[in-house]
Amino acid sequence: MFGLFGSKAKIKTFSPAELRDFLSENEGACVLVDVREDNEWASGHIPGAVHAPLSRFFEAAAKLAKDKSVVFYCQGGVRSKRALGMAKDCGLNAEGHLGGRISAWRSFDFPVAR
Secondary structure, X not given: OOOOOOOXXXXXXXXXXXXXXXXXXXXXXXXXXXXXXXXXXXXOEOOOOEEOOHHHHHHHHOOOOOOOEEEEEOOOOHHHHHHHHHHHHOOOEEEXXXXXXXXXXXXXXXXXXX
């Protein structure tokens, strides 16, 4: 991620446990965004997440609150990192993304909604 946001940006890669705790501690002040496509979302997503497929990101991002921190996740990590840069272009407060993908979330037996 070096050079992607400049030297002053503080973008965090959350472990599943760190993300769970961050969401709990920042309830109402943070939006979790799933940037996977429709079929991936339907196969299961983190409860409370907002669906904003990367292929339609700018349309979906326009509906997100600009005064909240935003954390992204996807299937493989590439799209969530890309969403971080796109979020900055939209004026969103990108906090970070889930490292280890949604499969890491599942491996901790954390809840998944359908």
